Amino acid sequence: MSDKTTLISDARAFLDRLAQNNTRDWWLENKAHYDAALKSPAETLLADLSPRLADLCQTEIKPKLFRPHRDVRFSKDKTPYHTHLHMMWQVISDAPQDPVFFFGIGRDYVTAGAGIMGFDKQVLANWRQMVDLDTDRITGIIDRITDQGFALREPDLKRVPSPYPQDHKAADLLRMKSAVASKDIGTTTTLAPDLMDHFTALWPFNALLISIAEA
Numbered sequence: 001m002s003d004k005t006t007l008i009s010d011a012r013a014f015l016d017r018l019a020q021n022n023t024r025d026w027w028l029e030n031k032a033h034y035d036a037a038l039k040s041p042a043e044t045l046l047a048d049l050s051p052r053l054a055d056l057c058q059t060e061i062k063p064k065l066f067r068p069h070r071d072v073r074f075s076k077d078k079t080p081y082h083t084h085l086h087m088m089w090q091v092i093s094d095a096p097q098d099p100v101f102f103f104g105i106g107r108d109y110v111t112a113g114a115g116i117m118g119f120d121k122q123v124l125a126n127w128r129q130m131v132d133l134d135t136d137r138i139t140g141i142i143d144r145i146t147d148q149g150f151a152l153r154e155p156d157l158k159r160v161p162s163p164y165p166q167d168h169k170a171a172d173l174l175r176m177k178s179a180v181a182s183k184d185i186g187t188t189t190t191l192a193p194d195l196m197d198h199f200t201a202l203w204p205f206n207a208l209l210i211s212i213a214e215a
Helices: 004-020 024-057 121-133 135-146 191-214
Strands: 061-065 084-091 100-106 110-116 179-184
Touching: 004 024, 004 084, 004 100, 004 191, 024 061, 024 084, 024 191, 084 191, 100 191, 110 191, 121 135, 121 191, 135 179, 135 191, 179 191
Parallel strands: none
Antiparallel strands: 061 084, 084 100, 100 110, 110 179
């Protein structure tokens, strides 16, 4: 039986083996190990951090462990299982779209982050309007998290959408259709407190997204 302090190393060892044997038969033979070494400690981590995040955000937190099965219906890659372990904590607010904190273990990454993966139509409009009207406040919050090693995902659009000028001082932000900040946190045996440190640093970013979504 594993625990959350060895989750990263245990997950990577299992995922490396899975990558070499990504079949249903192998999965069924090794599912008990997945449940003990990955699923159970991941669920423990989700449960441990949920009340701490609720205290931080002063609202309900909804945890989620993503299922290992891939949706292969529209994919050329028919391998049935993901070679990563992903989880998230959704911040429940009154906004039309809620941000999340997330944590992912892959064969070559260990990532912590936060944000909204894809803006709904109205939230996207709010984002662009607020980036234009309150540029300094928004870039200030983003600068503080990037100073701590987090990076925003690359913009989705090649050009700044109309009616905003192409040389807008926040052009990169206007070209985004999502807002996600993350960084590779490396390996650690003090996973829960380390994640809380990262998520605490990211909370102003998620709080900003809630305020924009509610605008």
